[in-house]
Amino acid sequence: MMDTIRYILSRFGQSVFALLCIVTITFFLARLAPGGPFLDDKAVPEHLIEQMNRNYGFDKPLVVQYGLYLGRLVTGDLGPSLGNKGFTVNEVIAEGFPVSFILGICGLVIALIIGVPVGVFAAAKRNTAVDYTLMTIAMLGICLPTFVIAPLLGEIFALKLGWFDVAMWEDSSAWFLGALTLGLYYSAYIARLTRGSMLDVLSQDFIRTAHAKGVAPLKVLFKHAFRGGITPVVAYLGPALAGLIGGSFVVETVFGLPGLGQHFIKAATNRDYWLINGTVTVFAVLILVMNFLVDIVQAWLDPRTRGK
Amino acid sequence: MISPLRDTARKGLDPQQGYLRDLTLLGLCLVMGLGTSSCNRETKVDIATREKILLLGNGGEPKALDPHLVSSVGDANILRAIFEGLVAYDPGADTKNEPGVAERWEANDDFSEWRFFLRNDARWSNGDPVTAHDFVYSYNRILHPDFAAPYSSMLYFLKNAEPFNKGEIEDFSQVGVKAVNDFELVCTLESPTPFFPDVVKHTTWLPVHRPTIEKFGTMTATFTDWQKPGNHVSNGAFRLTDWRINAHIKVRKNPHYWDAPNVKLNGLNFYPIDNTFTEEKAFRGNLLHYTYIIPNNLIPRYEAKNDPNLRTETYAGTYFYRCNTTQAPTDNVDFRRALAYSINQETIVKYVTQGGQEPAYGFTPPSEAGYHPPDVIHYDPDKAIEFLKKAGYESGADVPEFTIILNTSDAHKDIAVAIQDGWKKVLGIEKVKIENQEWKVYQQTVIDMKYDVARAGWIGDYVDPTTFLGIWRGGDSNNNTGWENADYDRLLRESALLSETNERYAKLAEAESILLDEVPVLPIYWYTRVYLLHEDVKNWNPLLLDNHPYKHIDLHRDGEETE
Numbered sequence: 005m006m007d008t009i010r011y012i013l014s015r016f017g018q019s020v021f022a023l024l025c026i027v028t029i030t031f032f033l034a035r036l037a038p039g040g041p042f043l044d045d046k047a048v049p050e051h052l053i054e055q056m057n058r059n060y061g062f063d064k065p066l067v068v069q070y071g072l073y074l075g076r077l078v079t080g081d082l083g084p085s086l087g088n089k090g091f092t093v094n095e096v097i098a099e100g101f102p103v104s105f106i107l108g109i110c111g112l113v114i115a116l117i118i119g120v121p122v123g124v125f126a127a128a129k130r131n132t133a134v135d136y137t138l139m140t141i142a143m144l145g146i147c148l149p150t151f152v153i154a155p156l157l158g159e160i161f162a163l164k165l166g167w168f169d170v171a172m173w174e175d176s177s178a179w180f181l182g183a184l185t186l187g188l189y190y191s192a193y194i195a196r197l198t199r200g201s202m203l204d205v206l207s208q209d210f211i212r213t214a215h216a217k218g219v220a221p222l223k224v225l226f227k228h229a230f231r232g233g234i235t236p237v238v239a240y241l242g243p244a245l246a247g248l249i250g251g252s253f254v255v256e257t258v259f260g261l262p263g264l265g266q267h268f269i270k271a272a273t274n275r276d277y278w279l280i281n282g283t284v285t286v287f288a289v290l291i292l293v294m295n296f297l298v299d300i301v302q303a304w305l306d307p308r309t310r311g312k
Numbered sequence: 313m314i315s316p317l318r319d320t321a322r323k324g325l326d327p328q329q330g331y332l333r334d335l336t337l338l339g340l341c342l343v344m345g346l347g348t349s350s351c352n353r354e355t356k357v358d359i360a361t362r363e364k365i366l367l368l369g370n371g372g373e374p375k376a377l378d379p380h381l382v383s384s385v386g387d388a389n390i391l392r393a394i395f396e397g398l399v400a401y402d403p404g405a406d407t408k409n410e411p412g413v414a415e416r417w418e419a420n421d422d423f424s425e426w427r428f429f430l431r432n433d434a435r436w437s438n439g440d441p442v443t444a445h446d447f448v449y450s451y452n453r454i455l456h457p458d459f460a461a462p463y464s465s466m467l468y469f470l471k472n473a474e475p476f477n478k479g480e481i482e483d484f485s486q487v488g489v490k491a492v493n494d495f496e497l498v499c500t501l502e503s504p505t506p507f508f509p510d511v512v513k514h515t516t517w518l519p520v521h522r523p524t525i526e527k528f529g530t531m532t533a534t535f536t537d538w539q540k541p542g543n544h545v546s547n548g549a550f551r552l553t554d555w556r557i558n559a560h561i562k563v564r565k566n567p568h569y570w571d572a573p574n575v576k577l578n579g580l581n582f583y584p585i586d587n588t589f590t591e592e593k594a595f596r597g598n599l600l601h602y603t604y605i606i607p608n609n610l611i612p613r614y615e616a617k618n619d620p621n622l623r624t625e626t627y628a629g630t631y632f633y634r635c636n637t638t639q640a641p642t643d644n645v646d647f648r649r650a651l652a653y654s655i656n657q658e659t660i661v662k663y664v665t666q667g668g669q670e671p672a673y674g675f676t677p678p679s680e681a682g683y684h685p686p687d688v689i690h691y692d693p694d695k696a697i698e699f700l701k702k703a704g705y706e707s708g709a710d711v712p713e714f715t716i717i718l719n720t721s722d723a724h725k726d727i728a729v730a731i732q733d734g735w736k737k738v739l740g741i742e743k744v745k746i747e748n749q750e751w752k753v754y755q756q757t758v759i760d761m762k763y764d765v766a767r768a769g770w771i772g773d774y775v776d777p778t779t780f781l782g783i784w785r786g787g788d789s790n791n792n793t794g795w796e797n798a799d800y801d802r803l804l805r806e807s808a809l810l811s812e813t814n815e816r817y818a819k820l821a822e823a824e825s826i827l828l829d830e831v832p833v834l835p836i837y838w839y840t841r842v843y844l845l846h847e848d849v850k851n852w853n854p855l856l857l858d859n860h861p862y863k864h865i866d867l868h869r870d871g872e873e874t875e
Contacts, residue, residue, distance in 0.1 A: 039752025044383050047759065047789035048462045051478050055460035059534055088557055090374035090539040099557050155589070162597050169356070170597035171590050172583060173559045260585045262558035270373075275752050280410065 008303065015299055019292045026288045027077065027281065031070055034272075034280045040277040041086040059088065062277075073281070082285070083278035087271065093282035096267055101286065103173065104256070104263035107182050108249035112241070114187025115194050120237065123198020127233070128225055130203060139199065145192030154185045154258040157180070171260035182255040186248055193244075196239055202233035239302060242294035251289040355598035361848040361867045364578040369594065370757075371604040372586040373558050377539045379518035380454040383463040385771065385858070386604065388515045390582050393563050393862045394437075394546040395518040398428045398447065398497070399509045403864035404773045406628075406856045407681045409509045413442050413519070413547065423504040423811045430495040431814045435568035436521050437544075437551035444491035449531075450519040452484045458532040465789075466516040466773065469508065471500045503808040506816070507681075510774040513859070521545040525813055540828035549575045549863040556586060574865040592844065595621075601846040601867070608723050611666050611842055621844045624668040625854035628677055628772035629782065631669075633716070633731075633765050634758065637832050637875030638794035641712055642764055646703035648831045651765075652689055653696035655731050664726050667842040672835035674828055676780040676820075679856060681815045683777045688828040689835050700739050708740025714764035715745040719754040724767050727836070758792050769839070772857060777820045778804070784827055795832030799823075 042048060042056045057063045061072070076083060082093035126138045157183055163168035169176040205211065206229050214224045253265030264283060271279035360367050371386040379391050392401070400412035414428040434442035453463045457479040468474045471488030475481045488500030501508065511517070524545040529536035537543055544552040549571065550563035564579035565572065583600065585591040588607045594600045606614070606622070614622040619652040635642040635651070642648055657671030670677075674685025704712055706774065716732065718724040728746045735741045749757060758766050770790075782788065785804060786796030800823050807819035827833070841858050850866040 037752070039750075039756040042462070043752055043755045043759070044462050046383055046463065047792070049465060049789045051457070052460045052462060056456060056462075056534075057459075059460060084535050087375065088373065088820065089378065089381050090535065090537065091557065096557055099559075154592075158593060166353075169599060171585065171594040172599055174556070175356075176599070186776045257587045260583070260587070260589055262556060266558055273751060293625065 011303055012300060015296055019296050022283075023211070023292060027074075027285055028070075030281050030284045031073060032066070034275070034277050035066060037272075037275060039275055041277060043275075049286055077285070082282035085276055085279045087274035087276035087279060093213045093278045096279060097264065097282055097286055100262060100264035100267050103179075103261055104249045104252055104265060107179060107186060107252050107255065107261065107263060108245055110180070110183035111186030111190060111248045111252075112245055114184060115190035115244070116237075117191075118187065119191035119194025120198050120234065122195040123200075123228065123232070123237075124202055124225065126195065126199045127202035127206060130199075130206075135199075139196065142192040142195045145188055146196075150185050150189055151258065153188060153254055154182070157181045157185055158258065173260070178259040179261055182252070182259045182261055185255050185258075186252060190244055190248065194240070197237055197240060198233065201236045202205050202229060205229045205232040208232075229263040239298055241293070242298040246287075246294040249290060332452075352423065356683060357598040357601060357846060357848070360581075360601065361846075361869055364576065364867050365864070366577055366580045366849065366865065366867060367599065367601045367604040367607075368580060368582050368584040369591040369600050370561075370584050374561070374582040377544065377552060377555070377561070379515045379520065380450070380459070380461045380464075381534065386584075388859070390561055390563070391515050391518060392548070392859060393550045393580055394544075394548040394552055394566075395515075396434075396548045397514075397518050397817065398430075398512045399862040401513055401855075403851055403861050404853050406510075406859065407679075409513070410861070412513075413447075417509060419506075419508070421811075423506045423508065424501045426499045426501070428497040428499070428507050430497065431570060432495055433570045434547060435570060436547050437566045437568055438521075439568050440476075440521065440523070440525075440545075441494075442519065442547050443494040444497040445494065446490050446519045446522060447497050448489055449522045449770060451487070451489050451517075453520065453525070453531050453726065454516060455484075455487065458533050459534060461516070463516050466511070466514055469499075469501050469505055469511055470643045471502050471504075500808060504811045505808070506811055506813060507774065507776040507778075510776060514773055519547060521547070542572075550577075550579060553579075555573040560584075571863065575855045575863045577862060580862060593846045595846075600844075601849050603844040606842050606844055608666060614844075616825060620847060623841070623843055623845050623854070625841045625858075626670075626677070626854045626856060627839040627858055628679065628775065628779075629673055629769060630675055630677060631727075631767075631769050631836045631839060632672070632675065633836065634763075634768050634793050635832055636761055636764055636766075636794060638761065639764070641703075641714055644703045645830050647705070647711075648834070650696045650699035650739055651735065652831045652834045653692045653699065654734050654735050655836060656691045657689075658691060659734075660727055660730050661837050664730050665723070665837065668840045669837040670840075672838050675784075675835050676777045676824060677838040679775055679777070681775045682813070683820065684823040685777075686821055686828055688825065689831075696738050708735070709742060711739075711741045711743065713743035713745065715747050716765045716767065717747045717749055717754060717757060717763045718767045719751045720748040728767065731836075737799040761792060761794060765834075768833075773840070775856060777824070778807075781820055781823060781827070784832065793832040795830065797826055797830065800826045 042053050061069060082097070085091045085093050085096050088096055122138055122142070126135045129135045158170045161181060162168045162178070167179045168181050171178050173179065211229055213226060214228050252263055253269055255261070256263040256265045264286070267279060268283045271283055335454060344488040357367065370389060374382065374387040374390055375384065376382050376387065377390060379395055382391065396412045398412055400410040402408035402410045413430050413434045415431045417426060417428045419426050429445055430442070451467060453459055454464050455467055455473050455477045457477060464477050472481060472486045476484060476487050490498045494499055505511065524538050524543065525531060528538040528543060541552050541555050546552065549566060549569050553564045554560065555561035559583040562579065565575055569575065570729040585594060586816065588605050591603045592606055592610055595603045635648050637643050661669040661671055673687045673689050676683065676685045678684045700708065716728050718728055725746065725748065732744045732746060735744055757763050770780060771785065782802060783790040783793065784795065785801050803819055803823035807816045807823065810816040810819060845852060848867050848869050850868065851864050853862060
């Protein structure tokens with residue numbers, strides 16, 4: 005018991021330290037980029053830029069700003085957005101996160117619905133034409149970037165067939181195509197992962213014993229092999245979800261969805277310092293929490309990892 | 313060892329295969345059902361036309377909905393729906409002016425003092441009357457040094473506005489704007505400005521509602537909640553009802569607007585889709601009445617099928633290259649001339665940009681207001697080679713390496729490649745590099761003048777050549793070429809004192825011919841606006857500045873009855 009608590013505490017400490025490093029590096033890297041938030045299409049006179057810098061506290065020494073920033077961060081205040089005047093970074097993220105979250109969750113569900121059966125099926129039919137075909141398709145799915153699949157899905161399912169809207173969020177079905185794009189991409193990974201671990205399990209002695217005892221083949225596959233075969237996929241879900249939520253920039257752009265991914269990129273191009281820091285922090289927390297949870301679950305499942 | 317297992321597994325899965333087949337069939341049926349039903353479904357555009365809600369693509373997310381904080385065209389497009397200035401845009405021509413909050417206006421003999429007589433039925437969207445004091449307050453706000461409005465220099469027409477904005481004088485009463493009473497506003501200007509009514513149509517001259525501003529902060533606070541839906545108060549034909557970042561901005565008819573019975577639309581939805589391909593698809597998918605832009609490489613496709621939705625219109629903008637006149641090789645005027653005359657503008661607009669742009673023989677685009685730039689810059693290889701020799705180069709091979717910088721975009725890159733090729737073929741210059749820079753990096757590089765040749769564009773703020781020529785005065789913050797010419801500056805100053813338009817234009821043309829002779833900038837083409845517009849949109853006319861007054865726009869489908 006003490007071991008477990010010690011392990012959890014140490015993993016938690018590591019996560020907090022990693023977060024601090026990420027926040028710090030992001031803060032200083034953002035400031036190193038040439039240009040600034042107040043440059044505009046038409047030139048802004050020097051005296052006004054100076055005043056804007058004063059208004060937002062950018063005239064103070066960088067270290068002081070960093071200290072102030074950390075102080076605010078601890079209280080959960082991510083600061084004002086410089087590119088969306090009148091909105092705080094908290095508000096921007098509060099609007100964008102649910103969109104990315106829905107996309108991510110639906111994408112994950114689609115990935116599982118497609119990926120797991122395909123993986124099981126391919127494993128059951130290993131080294132046959134079916135297996136090779138499925139795995140080739142999966143490989144293609146991994147290799148084809150989302151910025152190819154997304155417009156293709158839009159062109160076919162929205163513009164040609166008219167089943168979905170091709171863009172936008174409100175009153176629009178375009179998000180489904182977004183989730184489908186993400187889902188297809190991840191389903192290919194999940195299919196390969198499932199196939200691999202199912203093959204591991206299927207070649208073990210207890211499966212052979214089951215067959216020898218005359219258990220129905222389907223029952224062997226689903227009752228005996230599936231549980232063991234699916235474990236690595238479950239472990240993969242955490243990082244996959246974080247990746248899905250954080251990695252939906254392309255999908256959001258192609259389908260015009262107001263998620264966090266777009267802010268992530270736009271903040272950088274606008275030099276919206278607080279929004280850069282805010283989005284990076286949110287994604288970092290997401291990834292760290294997911295990994296932390298997975299580690300805890302794995303440690304609980306397999307005591308051997310605790311010692312490492 | 314494995315094969316028996318494989319056999320049983322295969323056999324075992326047979327029933328499932330059958331099940332899968334059924335499922336596929338079921339799916340197909342469903343799909344076909346959906347497909348047929350979708351044919352008769354009313355599209356988003358159909359519904360919006362019926363409900364008279366105009367659906368517009370708007371490029372990117374606006375920086376703000378505060379007229380004093382914005383400077384981009386897309387932001388101005390939204391503000392024009394919800395605010396109204398002293399003078400309003402005419403739906404048919406940018407050179408004409410419509411009464412806005414001011415019913416009429418008059419100038420003194422030399423156009424240096426303007427009097428605006430405000431209508432007494434103008435209302436804010438909360439019902440408060442719009443008065444001359446609101447305008448004085450607004451101009452105080454945008455010019456206040458603490459507020460630091462990015463585009464406050466647009467108000468430097470007012471006497472003492474510049475020193476006040478720079479903090480050199482602190483008393484706003486010295487700035488040339490006064491409310492004589494609730495409904496009379498007097499603007500005293502730095503110099504005669506016959507086109508002043510055109511200037512006050514710009515977003516920077518729009519009023520804000522004092523009680524709302526001060527309810528959420530001080531006058532000079534830039535970061536308050538007043539712009540949010542529910543808080544936002546404006547005086548235009550429409551008012552803000554919904555704003556979701558990156559998703560939409562919705563404005564609906566303002567019942568308090570003085571001319572509300574004549575407003576035809578019930579509202580507008582702006583969609584900030586910054587991916588141009590997505591926007592074009594949204595149009596094709598019947599989600600938009602209008603796209604902000606259309607990607608260059610899709611234009612030929614629309615042209616090939618003679619699509620009536622494709623609009624190509626002249627636009628008051630110039631695409632050009634800045635030359636850094638403070639360092640070799642571009643400090644040499646003959647060298648710059650050689651560059652200017654070896655750009656084949658015709659080929660670029662015909663084969664590269666393909667959007668019906670006009671080769672720019674001058675800097676200021678010819679306008680319907682009657683100004684014509686001197687006809688100087690044309691592709692002329694012989695002349696170019698002559699100038700290269702004059703610049704001291706026996707051949708192009710002797711020219712030291714220099715770089716064209718661009719902000720990253722395929723369109724800019726294609727043009728740069730064409731120009732690079734022209735310089736190589738005509739002048740024999742081998743060592744021209746093209747460098748992409750990310751937008752903000754590019755802006756900083758230009759401001760710091762750490763470039764040789766830099767791609768640029770300039771869009772007019774109002775219909776007058778000064779909006780184009782003013783930036784090349786020595787020390788202007790948009791100049792960034794290091795070029796300064798005493799005669800040029802003098803001619804511009806002198807033109808400002810002339811109240812007779814033709815005389816003034818002649819003076820400005822004289823100044824422009826100096827600019828085109830010394831070519832600190834290499835004109836390439838004059839812009840067009842190429843975009844998609846649905847046929848349901850009525851009374852949307854080609855406008856030079858592209859500032860469409862939404863109150864005149866209507867939506868209905870031809871062949872369908874309207875009320």
